[in-house]
Amino acid sequence: xxxxxxxxxxxxxxxxxxxxxxxxxxxxxxxxxxxxxxxxxxxxxxxxxxxxxxxxxxxxxxxxxxxxxxxxxxxxxxxxxxxxxxxxxxxxxxxxxxxxxxxxxxxxxxxxxxxxxxxxxxxxxxxxxxxxxxxxxxxxxxxxxxxxxxxxxxxxxxxxxxxxxxxxxxxxxxxxxxxxxxxxxxxxxxxxxxxxxxxxxxxxxxxxxxxxxxxxxxxxxxxxxxxxxxxxxxxxxxxxxxxxxxxxxxxxxxxxxxxxxxxxxxxxxxxxxxxxxxxxxxxxxxxxxxxxxxxxxxxxxxxxxxxxxxxxxxxxxxxxxxxxxxxxxxxxxxxxxxxxxxxxxxxxxxxxxxxxxxxxxxxxxxxxxxxxxxxxxxxxxxxxxxxxxxxxxxxxxxxxxxxxxxxxxxxxxxxxxxxxxxxxxxxxxxxxxxxxxxxxxxxxxxxxxxxxxxxxxxxxxxxxxxxxxxxxxxxxxxxxxxxxxxxx
Numbered sequence: 261x262x263x264x265x266x267x268x269x270x271x272x273x274x275x276x277x278x279x280x281x282x283x284x285x286x287x288x289x290x291x292x293x294x295x296x297x298x299x300x301x302x303x304x305x306x307x308x309x310x311x312x313x314x315x316x317x318x319x320x321x322x323x324x325x326x327x328x329x330x331x332x333x334x335x336x337x338x339x340x341x342x343x344x345x346x347x348x349x350x351x352x353x354x355x356x357x358x359x360x361x362x363x364x365x366x367x368x369x370x371x372x373x374x375x376x377x378x379x380x381x382x383x384x385x386x387x388x389x390x391x392x393x394x395x396x397x398x399x400x401x402x403x404x405x406x407x408x409x410x411x412x413x414x415x416x417x418x419x420x421x422x423x424x425x426x427x428x429x430x431x432x433x434x435x436x437x438x439x440x441x442x443x444x445x446x447x448x449x450x451x452x453x454x455x456x457x458x459x460x461x462x463x464x465x466x467x468x469x470x471x472x473x474x475x476x477x478x479x480x481x482x483x484x485x486x487x488x489x490x491x492x493x494x495x496x497x498x499x500x501x502x503x504x505x506x507x508x509x510x511x512x513x514x515x516x517x518x519x520x521x522x523x524x525x526x527x528x529x530x531x532x533x534x535x536x537x538x539x540x541x542x543x544x545x546x547x548x549x550x551x552x553x554x555x556x557x558x559x560x561x562x563x564x565x566x567x568x569x570x571x572x573x574x575x576x577x578x579x580x581x582x583x584x585x586x587x588x589x590x591x592x593x594x595x596x597x598x599x600x601x602x603x604x605x606x607x608x609x610x611x612x613x614x615x616x617x618x619x620x621x622x623x624x625x626x627x628x629x630x631x632x633x634x635x636x637x638x639x640x641x642x643x644x645x646x647x648x649x650x651x652x653x654x655x656x657x658x659x660x661x662x663x664x665x666x667x668x669x670x671x672x673x674x675x676x677x678x679x680x681x682x683x684x685x686x687x688x689x690x691x692x693x694x695x696x697x698x699x700x701x702x703x704x705x706x707x708x709x710x711x712x713x714x715x716x717x718x719x720x721x722x723x724x725x726x727x728x729x730x731x732x733x734x735x736x737x738x739x740x741x742x743x744x745x746x747x748x
Contacts, residue, residue: 290380293345295372297438301613301670304371305427306438307346310336313386314443317433320450320482321457321502323419325475328352329394332433335386342381345389348430348437349373352395359389373434394474397432399569404671409576410569418523419455419502421567423578423585426613426673429495439609440713442492451502453481458501458521460581461489462559489581491557492711494609499580501563506534512542512560514549519561519583526566530589537562540592544599548626551699552600553706556607557582560599564589579623581606593627600626603706611713614667617739618714620674621665621682622702628683643687644747646680652744661744666716685738688748692734693727701726 293309296302316333334347350371357366359377366375373391381387397413405426412428414421422432430437446464449457450471464486471482505521512518520538527533545560561583567574574587577594579601586594604626605619628639637645652661663669663677665685672678690698701723705714708722720735737745 288341290341290343292343292374293340295346295369295374297440299438299612301673302427302438305348305430306441307348307372307436309340309342309345310338310381310387310436312336312436312441312443315433315435315445316448317445317500318448319433319500320471320473321420321500322452322473322475323415323455323502324452325473326396326415327394327473327475328397328413328432329474330433331390331392332435333388333390334434334436335388336436338381338383338385338387341383342377344374344376345381347373347375347389347391347434349391349393349434350431351398352393352432354391354393354434356392357389360387361390364389371430391434393434400428400431401569406576406674410574411576414567414569414574416503416565416567418504419451421501421503421565421574421585421587422499423574423576423580423587424498425496425578426616427496429498432500433498435495435498437495439494439496439613440611442494442609442711442713444491445489445493445498447487447500448484449487449500449502450482450484453483454504455483455502456505456507456521457483457485457487458499458505458519458563458583459485459487459489460493460497460499460583461487461491461557462517462582463519464488489557491581491607493581494606497579497581497606497609499563499578499585501565501585503565508534508538509561510538512546514546514555516542516545516549516555517559518542518545519559520564521562521583522564523566526564526589533564533589536589537564537586537595540595541599544596544630545602547630548600548603551629551702552603553703553710555602556706556710557602559583560602562586562595579605579619593630596630597623597627607711608706608709608714609712611715613670613673615715616673617665617668617678617682618716618719620679621686624679625683625686628687639683639687640691643684647684647744647747650681650744662742664740664742666739688738689723689731689734692731692748693723693729697727 296304297306314335319330321328357364364377399410400412401410412431447459470479507521509519522534541562549555559582564586567587577586579598584598600623604622628642632638660677663675
């Protein structure tokens with residue numbers, strides 16, 4: 261599935277062997293890549309020294325034993341002379357690592373998988389690392405970041421449900437787990453017969469076969485699904501969802517392929533759930549394409565699962581790239597919000613996690629705007645009602661205005677200020693610069709940063725450029741201050 265150019269580059273000769281001191285012979289100093297990218301909220305997430313280009317995930321999952329076995333192949337480009345490099349991997353057991361098909365040394369240290377190839381990797385070289393591993397992926401529980409909700413890899417009654425934001429991807433595959441290093445992905449997922457595996461991107465093929473699962477004594481009938489996400493994707497947006505599904509596929513009226521999968525258990529309470537998700541997804545994808553710019557990915561869709569943890573329904577949905585995941589039948593407003601993220605969060609992802617308002621504020625404002633344009637409350641009135649409902653100072657134990665939008669801090673990065681508070685700011689910005697410039701700003705932001713990363717200062721500069729106004733005082737009040745600003 262890879263471009264021929266990448267495949268060709270990957271045969272470039274290796275640098276001479278790195279000595280124990282990390283030197284190549286005559287080619288400069290070879291040093292380890294950083295064990296983290298230094299994100300203030302997650303210092304160890306991501307890794308330095310290379311740029312991930314593509315991941316191939318060859319996985320088998322056996323729900324009867326919660327066992328995931330995999331071989332992940334990373335194609336990456338060295339950004340320094342590398343003596344060793346890290347991937348993020350929490351739990352799981354690593355069996356073998358190769359770099360450019362030669363066995364490599366590795367060790368584990370916390371979430372770090374530290375790989376030392378036989379020879380140093382010269383800066384600029386495209387290399388391939390393959391990791392064979394397996395185990396029972398552990399769900400992240402009790403984290404204050406997401407208010408204690410379980411997330412990451414969740415074991416469901418008939419398979420698995422994966423929602424990884426912000427740092428759950430490394431619980432089920434080795435990865436450079438930070439949104440600043442996007443890559444394309446392909447998946448080959450083998451599951452027992454009767455189950456279906458859904459992932460990001462487009463379904464390439466599906467076949468029945470006889471396969472081995474590591475916890476079973478004999479081969480058994482199985483199904484293998486291949487998916488391909490051709491657009492650059494942040495690791496937290498990856499998903500695999502395994503179980504029994506009612507699937508509807510086709511194209512939106514605007515021509516975007518739509519793959520919608522709904523757990524049949526959900527049909528008991530809402531028999532039209534498949535059509536509801538499919539039709540709403542088509543309508544919203546086409547509407548946002550006209551509003552924000554042409555849809556950035558090769559497909560749209562929805563994955564709606566009866567997802568539970570210890571028998572309790574999950575409370576969240578998540579904007580996984582190309583087809584959001586929903587842990588139950590959700591409202592039209594939720595679908596509107598998650599699909600707005602395909603523009604704001606997925607196509608344009610945060611450079612650091614403190615920039616997460618660029619995801620959530622935009623999607624929250626988009627839901628208000630959808631209501632305004634579909635016979636409901638105007639975004640202006642929604643903003644003012646939300647503003648009035650939040651007193652200042654904040655009530656004890658209920659931070660809102662004290663959360664700084666442009667730097668909300670790790671444990672409050674998903675505080676409601678980042679959602680509705682940022683939506684208030686965007687609506688007030690709309691009123692300040694006028695509809696023409698505001699929608700031009702949104703389209704410009706998307707077009708310029710599509711498949712890359714954005715950050716707060718870049719957005720404020722773009723807003724001033726598009727509007728021709730000095731907005732320093734406005735943004736100081738609404739983005740950078742831990743108070744309740746006066747309405748303009």
